[in-house]
Amino acid sequence: MSEVRVKKSIEEINRRINQGKAVVVTADEMVDIVAEEGPKNAFKKVDVVTTGTFGTMCSSGAFINFGHTKPKIRASKVWFNEVEAYGGIAAVDCFLGATQVKEEDPLNKVHPGRFEYGGGHVIEDLIAGRSVRFKARGYGTDCYPLRELEKEVCLQDLRNAYLYNPRNAYQNYNTAANLSERTIYTYLGILRPNLGNVNYSTSGQLSPLLNDPFYWTIGVGTRIFLGGAPGVVSWAGTQHDPDVKRGENGVVREGAGTLAVTGDMKEMSPEFIRGASIVGYGCSLMVGLGVPVPIINEDMAYFTGVANRDLFYQVIDYGLDYPNGINRSLGEVSYEQLMSGSIELQGRTVPTAPLASYSMAGRISRILKTWILENRFSLGVPQVPLPTTAFDRDRYPKLNY
């Protein structure tokens, strides 16, 4: 990353935040500023751009320590409201996955299944302060004699409850279509046969990682908005891949970077963390996440100013291609087209629908902006960079602004 010139450091920006002098705008606002004044002036003017996203993020879950009991138990099987959590770690630790479905759920036996309750719902219930039925089983040891435990617990009774999401905030994501001849029920929603509709799940110009396409400012240690509370980027997310197709503006045109994120559930709000039931697919968690992007140089001003019409997504067939692992794009569409309600694809006009909430994403970016302006939130200095790709300016002609 020797090519990256830092003209305004994160430390310097933090000082400005502290002095109440920082200029903070949302990514939506930054698009207008850069369009009017150009990246050079925007860099001089703006210190931080806040982003946001709110959508279903399956690769999520919670590490929970339910505290020692009398007598003690080494819980090897654990359930919350009949949803099993993984107990194969220390005595009273477990991991509750967002997509774990309640025991005895009929799943897809009557297709499409409804998946009414799962790990994501437990996480929401806990954050909302509702009590859940906790059950644990151990095999009994000399040090941990108790074999069975059952009680009502709420979040405050749990010793620790941390959201630990291995992969969130996908930078760019597939737009889903269906070329097959039947209606399909996918994690990207209900898709009508013969290209009847397309669904997309991203927040466009508000997306955290689309605003920092080469991960120059977002790394391990970056402080973020997670579920209504301050959280942190704890590692590169699983499947993080910087080496994908990029446009002339340097922005990725398919799924690329991801973030692993962590935060304390005891500080979160049920408004921004919601259990989700996806018909025919399963249970999941809707996560509200926002990242502040420091404008360390003119290029960062350029990137944060990239507008919805210049962000491109691949349309993928979930009827046959995706399930069979066939890597093929049906075409490329801009976020602006997707947002308009219909796209042109293979000579046809196809209606579109989002699955991620743009209005919630906007709210998150505005809340994060307020936090920073009120000096309640400072920027984290990345301690370990995310894996990235070499930045060769000549490959991205649009950066010659």
Add this chain to the structure above:
Amino acid sequence: MPTETVSRNVLLIFNREIMYNPVIYQAVMKFGILFNILEARIWPRQEGRLVLQLEGEEKRLEQAISYLEQEKVRVEILAERIKRDLERCVHCGACTGVCKTGALDLDRRSMEVMFDPEKCVLCGQCRMACPMAAMSMASIDMDVLTAR
């Protein structure tokens, strides 16, 4: 000048005593209203149910509905039965992809999902598509006693 017409989607429930009477024909003839059949279910000799879109001048529609009730047809106005729980709704938009009538639609400026119950035909698709279980409604299978 043509008088203004309105449209109402209704669920009509015919019990066994009246299920073979031509009351809809009578209502149409008497009050000059139009109807579209959106859904129909018949349990022979027990009960018949129809989801209709009624169209006509507001006053005449109301008269037609009172006439049907007088003839012992149970009339449920569907717009009064369908609800979106705004505490649950996150404005994701998943429902707008399956709603064919535009009852659920994105406001392209605020990117919030608007809901117009008058346009709803109670197809139930949004309830299936909504990941938040925010939509609840009466359907042709509704249990009238418990729904009351």
